[in-house]
Structure formats: structure tokens, C-alpha cells
Amino acid sequence: VAQSFGLDIEGRDKASALGAIEDFLHEEARAGRRCLLVVDESQNLSIEALEELRMMSNFQLGSHPLLQQLLLGQPEFKDVLANHGELEQLRQRVIAAHHLGPMESEELQPYIEHRLSCVGWDGNPAFDQRVFAEMYQATGGIPRRINQVATRLLLLGAVEQRTRIDNAMLSAVLNEMQSDNAFPEAAPSPMVKVQRGPAPGPIKHALAETDAPESIEESPSATEDEARADEEARRFEALLSERDAQIAALQEAVDALSKAEPATMPADAQDRIEQLESKLAEQEQSVRQVLAMMIEWIEGQSRRAA
Numbered sequence: 001v002a003q004s005f006g007l008d009i010e011g012r013d014k015a016s017a018l019g020a021i022e023d024f025l026h027e028e029a030r031a032g033r034r035c036l037l038v039v040d041e042s043q044n045l046s047i048e049a050l051e052e053l054r055m056m057s058n059f060q061l062g063s064h065p066l067l068q069q070l071l072l073g074q075p076e077f078k079d080v081l082a083n084h085g086e087l088e089q090l091r092q093r094v095i096a097a098h099h100l101g102p103m104e105s106e107e108l109q110p111y112i113e114h115r116l117s118c119v120g121w122d123g124n125p126a127f128d129q130r131v132f133a134e135m136y137q138a139t140g141g142i143p144r145r146i147n148q149v150a151t152r153l154l155l156l157g158a159v160e161q162r163t164r165i166d167n168a169m170l171s172a173v174l175n176e177m178q179s180d181n182a183f184p185e186a187a188p189s190p191m192v193k194v195q196r197g198p199a200p201g202p203i204k205h206a207l208a209e210t211d212a213p214e215s216i217e218e219s220p221s222a223t224e225d226e227a228r229a230d231e232e233a234r235r236f237e238a239l240l241s242e243r244d245a246q247i248a249a250l251q252e253a254v255d256a257l258s259k260a261e262p263a264t265m266p267a268d269a270q271d272r273i274e275q276l277e278s279k280l281a282e283q284e285q286s287v288r289q290v291l292a293m294m295i296e297w298i299e300g301q302s303r304r305a306a
Contacts, residue, residue: 001037001056022059025066035067042073047086054090075099102141108132111143112150125157127165134167138174149173 002009002021009017028035039045039053059066071077078099081087103111109132113121131153139145152173157165 004037005035018056021056022066025059026061029061029064029066036070037067038070038072040072042071043077043080044073047080047084050080050087050090054087054093057093103136103143103146104141105133105136108136108141108146111146115147115150125154125163125165128167130167131165131170134170138170149177152177 002017005021005024007020007024009020012020025035037053037056042050045053053069053071056067057065057069078097081091081094109127112127112132135146135149135153139149149170153165153170156162156169156173160169162169
């Protein structure tokens, strides 16, 4: 928390660290600024950590709380908050709780187009209308799943240099993701959308529905991350080089076949072309998988940095 607010507490004990946070909050309040602490993936916090957050809600200037807290988490966080007796005081400080359910079907297309427009999309590639309807059916309207499918779909379009995303491409992506176990087949059933806490207090709590529960994993070191990135980049470059070489070989074989007289045509020419086409298809699949892994790694780095 201290680091999130830019405070240097290295070498301090817990009491002095809390004192530094409280002093900072008082200074911000006197300057007319309000402080908001946003905690994502709250379902991964221990009961002790949640209690520590509750303790910070006691920082006040007169009768006004110095720190507002917004806790975001997957649906199981709601169960943790409701079913642990140790969190009774935290529950009493919840002002409002909201469950973010899946999107409606008519919201999916504007959602995707908005995200694309934020990064300079000008309508290329275009999307067939059926793509949005079938993507909604496949994802259940859950934003995280929509993002996963859309990322893979655009990746496929980039690899194949498509200017239009069609239903066949979506089917290929969904089949690939199912084989990779990228997300469960069935979407979770919607939960109650809005709840209110029993008593007012300085903590705001929101629940955002996502996919299945995520386990806590130890983040790799920066050195390991860099090594992994370098390895994936080298593998990607090698695959692209091999793909280009195979495309050139296939083109040469096709040119030779088109120029050759039937009597002089090699007996195994057609077999060679079919073998090259098969290898090229395998390389396309490998390139897509490596690109997907690199995108997931980059997104993971961004989340850790945030």
C-alpha cells in the first residue's frame, strides 16, 4: 500500500510503516485531495491481509475517513467476505457491493469496436455480423473471455493477412482454444447483481465477475522474465524464417510445375507440393501459438507492473 502511494518504507517495521501511511493521508486531506486504494484480485488475499485493510479504514480526520478502498475480485471473494466470522467488522464497513454480470448480447459489438478504436482501428479488419453473435454464445458475455477470443482472432487475422474476420476464422480459434483448455466450455451462471452492506463505512467493495478462480502463483524474477522473452522471440524469429523458406520453396515448385511439359514433369512433383503445403500449415499453427504465448506474457507483465 505504501509503495502504491509512492512512500519509501524500506527497512521500517510495521508500526512505523503504518505511521508513514497515516501521515501521508493527513497531508493529502489537508491539501484537499482524497485518496482511493484499489485492490484487484481480492479473492487471493488472506483473511489477515483483509483485516489489515480494514484497520486502515480507521485512519480519520475528525469524522471523515482519510482512505477509501475499492476491492475488486472474482465471485468467490463474495463467499469469503460473507462466510468468515473474522471479517464481521470489515462487512460492517462496506458501503455498497455490486456484482458485474455478463454483458448483454447487444453490448458485445460496441465493446469490441470501442477497444479497437482506442488503439487506432479504422475498420480494417472488418467483422462479419455473425462473428459477434457466435462469439457471445461461446463466451457467455464475460469480458475476460471475450478479450481472450478477440485477441486470438485478431492474431489469426494478422498471421493470415486478412482484411475481414469471418465465422470460419472464429470457429478455428474456438477449436484451438478448446484444445488448449484456454477457458471452460460453460459460462458460469449469473449471480445477484446488486447488494448493499448492512452499515455505512469508509470501504467501498465491488465484485467483478471473471472466469474460474485463479490460484496464487509466485511471480518469476525479472531475470527469468527477460530470459523467457528472449527465448520466445528467438523461437518466433526461427519459425518465421523457416516459414518464409518453405513459402519460397513452395512457390518455386509451383512455378516449375506450371512451366514444365507434361512429359518432363517429375513424377513426385505433386507429392512434394502437398508435403510443403502440409509443413506450411504446421508452421502457421506454430507461429500463432508462439504469438499467443508472447501476448499472454506481455499482458502478464503489464498486470504485474500495474
